[in-house]
Amino acid sequence: MTARRTTFLALLGSALLTAAGAVITPAASAASLTEVTNFGDNPGGMRMHVYVPDTRPANPAVVVAMHGCGGNGPGFHSGSEFSSLADRYGYVVIYPSAQQEAGFGKCFDTWSEASKRRGGGSDPVSIVSMVNYVKQRYNTDPNRVFATGSSSGGMMTQHMLAVYPDVFKAGASFMGVPFNCFANAADYAPGRSQCTGGSMNRTPQQWGDAVRQVNPGFSGTRPKIQLWHGTADNLVPYSLLQESMEQWTNVFGLSQTPTSTDSPRAGWNRGKYSDKVETYSIQGAGHSLPSGGMAAVALDFFGITGTPDPDPDPDPDPEPTPGACSVRAVVNPWNNGLTESVTITNTGTTPVNGWSLTFTLPSGQTIGSGWNATFSPSSGQVTARNVGHNATISPSRSVEFGFQATHNGNTAAASAFALNGATCSTG
Missing domain, CATH: 2.60.40.290 (Immunoglobulin-like)
Incomplete structure (x- = not known):
């Protein structure tokens, strides 16, 4: 952990950004984690941190990176690879911090009725305000805004793509659940959730309808999605990967049978559904994603890195030989x-x-x-x-x-x- 990435700058005066109407800790050292206050409409009462690399294009991409329950933005900044990769690829990272208690510590609100409506309030509105602030402050590209997150953050990733499909180009959800999986706050509670209790099973049509009903008049291009889950996850059941796949393939009008499957790394199994949906089953992994190398694969899916598939096989497979x-x-x-x-x-x-x-x-x-x-x-x-x-x-x-x-x-x-x-x- 380097001082450059973990030092929180003290407030050097109250620099009023009149263009954005926001007060932030200083931007003198861009490649440091910086907290932003008064970034706009914030019904979720959330905190916002931003990481801006020293070297970036004139109109950089934006990645909203969201922590799991009990965590916070600075913790996800230091515990994941998104900011170090930002130094390499020149995109801006937004780290929201959830403030709503949900039995697991502070979690992103994916359960309330307000959160499930466009402009309804709660955390989704706060996150869009963060995106709009960064767009104005750093001249970011509105056509390259992406969402990702782990556990509660992975749930919010799918949630944001459903509620604000015009804001996000793509998402990568680690250990998440389908949009509208939680009925209410009580359903989110530990040990009492129908969603994460291991018995959730809806049809692809039901899942797809839940997304379409949020914006029934939406006719734009839906954001594509990458879904990651460990086969040994005992907190957010592995079976929910199937439910998420069914939701998003239905939204895109795709078959639930993958167009191709492969194993780009040992223990990683990938299913591709056209170019819109990807699933990654991580063999033997528990509730511990993303692990090393996964952030780079997500960025490649977003189109930020332009790197090839992980661990490609450059040589053709040898001719099979018989054997007992x-x-x-x-x-x-x-x-x-x-x-x-x-x-x-x-x-x-x-x-x-x-x-x-x-x-x-x-x-x-x-x-x-x-x-x-x-x-x-x-x-x-x-x-x-x-x-x-x-x-x-x-x-x-x-x-x-x-x-x-x-x-x-x-x-x-x-x-x-x-x-x-x-x-x-x-x-």
């Missing part, structure tokens, strides 16, 4: 969804260099996304193929991959496994 094998499949079901982890063990005496595993998916199951393999098609007889980092299986060694699927009540494991054309034993 055994397969173990473990299913973890819920409501109308499940995850299945598959372990392939090379029981032969020579390495398997490049692999494809065929299997039969039970009737009524459809793969939505996966990790450590690519899948085609998404139902029936499926072929899973290795990705760059797990192409080789040495003798007596194993590789693991998995997928998330929907089901109609049949939660049986896949069957009839064959590795590179050779039937595998199961156990």
